[in-house]
Amino acid sequence: MKKNVVVIGAGMGGLTAALRLAREGFRVQVLEARAEAGGLASGSVHEGFSFDAGPYILLDRPGLEWAFASVGVELGEHLELRAIGHVYSVDSPGQPTVNIYSGDAKTAEEMEKRWSGSGDLYLRFVRKTAAIEASLRPLLYGSAPGPMSLLGGGRWRHIGFLLRSLDSVLRTSKLPQPVLDALSIWTHVAGQRPEKAPSPLAFVPALVHSVGCFYPREGIRAIPSVLEKAAVAAGVEFRYRTKAKRICTGGGRVTAVESTEGEGFSADAVVSDCGIATYLQLLGQEASASRTRCEKLPLQSPGVCAYLAVRGRMDPPYLRFLLPGGDERCRLLIRPGVPNPEEKRGEWYPARLLGPMDHLKAERMGAGGQGEYLDKLLEERWWQEGIEEHRTVARRTPAEWGTEYSLARSSMNPVMTAKFMREGRLAHRSPDLRGLYLAGSATHPGQWVSFSAISGVLAADCLEKDFA
Numbered sequence: 480m481k482k483n484v485v486v487i488g489a490g491m492g493g494l495t496a497a498l499r500l501a502r503e504g505f506r507v508q509v510l511e512a513r514a515e516a517g518g519l520a521s522g523s524v525h526e527g528f529s530f531d532a533g534p535y536i537l538l539d540r541p542g543l544e545w546a547f548a549s550v551g552v553e554l555g556e557h558l559e560l561r562a563i564g565h566v567y568s569v570d571s572p573g574q575p576t577v578n579i580y581s582g583d584a585k586t587a588e589e590m591e592k593r594w595s596g597s598g599d600l601y602l603r604f605v606r607k608t609a610a611i612e613a614s615l616r617p618l619l620y621g622s623a624p625g626p627m628s629l630l631g632g633g634r635w636r637h638i639g640f641l642l643r644s645l646d647s648v649l650r651t652s653k654l655p656q657p658v659l660d661a662l663s664i665w666t667h668v669a670g671q672r673p674e675k676a677p678s679p680l681a682f683v684p685a686l687v688h689s690v691g692c693f694y695p696r697e698g699i700r701a702i703p704s705v706l707e708k709a710a711v712a713a714g715v716e717f718r719y720r721t722k723a724k725r726i727c728t729g730g731g732r733v734t735a736v737e738s739t740e741g742e743g744f745s746a747d748a749v750v751s752d753c754g755i756a757t758y759l760q761l762l763g764q765e766a767s768a769s770r771t772r773c774e775k776l777p778l779q780s781p782g783v784c785a786y787l788a789v790r791g792r793m794d795p796p797y798l799r800f801l802l803p804g805g806d807e808r809c810r811l812l813i814r815p816g817v818p819n820p821e822e823k824r825g826e827w828y829p830a831r832l833l834g835p836m837d838h839l840k841a842e843r844m845g846a847g848g849q850g851e852y853l854d855k856l857l858e859e860r861w862w863q864e865g866i867e868e869h870r871t872v873a874r875r876t877p878a879e880w881g882t883e884y885s886l887a888r889s890s891m892n893p894v895m896t897a898k899f900m901r902e903g904r905l906a907h908r909s910p911d912l913r914g915l916y917l918a919g920s921a922t923h924p925g926q927w928v929s930f931s932a933i934s935g936v937l938a939a940d941c942l943e944k945d946f947a
């Protein structure tokens with residue numbers, strides 16, 4: 480008899496877990512609250528323009544390839560991944576613009592013109608971090624890598640690096656502050672400070688120059704679509720508009736999942752792609768070490784987002800960041816028309832304006848204050864440079880993200896701090912309850928689409944091992 484697995488949530492983590500388990504011979508049902516798969520990585524259409532909901536760039540192609548290969552899908556066969564040449568620029572008041580290109584030489588050359596000596600420093604920094612990244616990469620593909628996993632391949636030499644914050648690693652480069660700001664932009668855009676962020680975020684420039692940055696011809700939203708189709712073909716049953724209300728338990732293990740409509744789904748095992756909501760909501764008020772831990776974790780807000788139609792030139796870079804300084808958070812303008820000119824409709828292109836927010840501050844402001852913050856960002860002039868005309872076709876505040884994507888406390892996941900990375904993210908195999916497994920961004924030392932996909936494979940492997 481096939482064992483029943485219920486996967487809660489068809490985000491990137493739920494999809495790879497479901498597909499991997501179906502291929503291993505389990506009977507898999509996926510319960511998804513929304514009408515479609517993909518979660519935060521899905522898309523939506525407004526006034527004839529297709530938008531990605533959240534993600535806008537693929538920074539870790541090898542990780543996504545690894546996850547796809549692990550579920551028997553060839554990434555390149557299904558998606559046309561377009562390499563981005565001029566990836567991003569960062570502007571700060573009173574400072575020259577810092578440009579990051581896929582080529583390290585071009586990036587360094589431009590830096591050198593502005594800050595003498597910085598070109599060599601940059602190349603040295605990128606070479607050094609690339610070597611550490613290559614050495615530590617195998618750890619990304621293992622569930623809960625502990626201190627022992629640092630012993631192989633000379634990885635112990637990087638223990639000191641792993642114990643530091645992003646800020647402290649960047650400072651060793653001796654690069655000028657505007658360059659450091661540009662290199663830590665992925666931390667700023669996650670609404671975090673480099674002093675709190677983990678050191679592996681320093682690998683991003685090395686990834687940009689060695690692997691490259693990509694955007695699929697069909698948008699990031701095409702990535703979960705490919706997985707969903709493969710899962711259906713492998714026999715996974717999807718139940719859309721079916722929201723799990725409760726994971727039922729008995730004798731210290733999971734027994735079933737109950738939907739908000741009162742329907743029961745019996746389960747030998749459950750994979751939850753719902754992060755902290757698994758412990759805070761789906762398991763009722765049952766006290767557990769994981770619940771206590773989830774209550775205390777600092778959370779990451781999805782921030783505010785305006786989905787725009789813009790008329791004007793689509794000159795690179797693809798991404799334009801503004802770091803206003805002081806207490807103000809970074810902002811980002813995304814223009815998919817740069818890598819994908821086909822997205823043009825008449826004279827108009829889709830674009831997005833993103834404003835990361837501090838989670839606690841967003842909670843304090845409430846839906847009204849969040850909306851006012853987005854209004855303020857929309858009025859700013861910096862992002863309108865080169866845009867002749869624009870209109871907002873849709874918008875989303877953290878409160879709306881929370882409702883539309885069933886996010887616990889309107890948060891996309893716990894913030895990836897250096898402390899959280901050292902202590903270990905939420906475990907793929909629940910330490911509190913037999914038959915419960917977790918996939919998704921809260922379980923991996925990275926929150927990108929690729930890491931969420933990897934997490935599903937790792938959760939499925941824990942489950943498969945226990946049932947073997």
Ligand SMILES: Cc1cc2nc3c(=O)[nH]c(=O)nc-3n(C[C@H](O)[C@H](O)[C@H](O)COP(=O)(O)OP(=O)(O)OC[C@H]3O[C@@H](n4cnc5c(N)ncnc54)[C@H](O)[C@@H]3O)c2cc1C
Pocket residue numbers: 487488489490491492493510511512513516517518519520532533534535536537538721722723724752753756781782784833883884885886891918919920921926927928929931
């Ligand atoms: C604004 C923004 C920008 C981002 N930019 C990037 C980027 O450029 N590059 C990148 O790689 N990543 C980016 N990310 C991160 C990335 O999108 C996410 O980390 C990833 O998609 C999360 O996948 P997941 O499987 O963990 O969870 P989710 O996508 O949250 O999926 C969870 C799924 O579970 C469903 N669900 C929840 N509760 C229930 C329930 N009770 N019953 C049934 N179903 C339920 C939800 O509807 C959802 O479909 C961004 C995210 C945001 C919000």
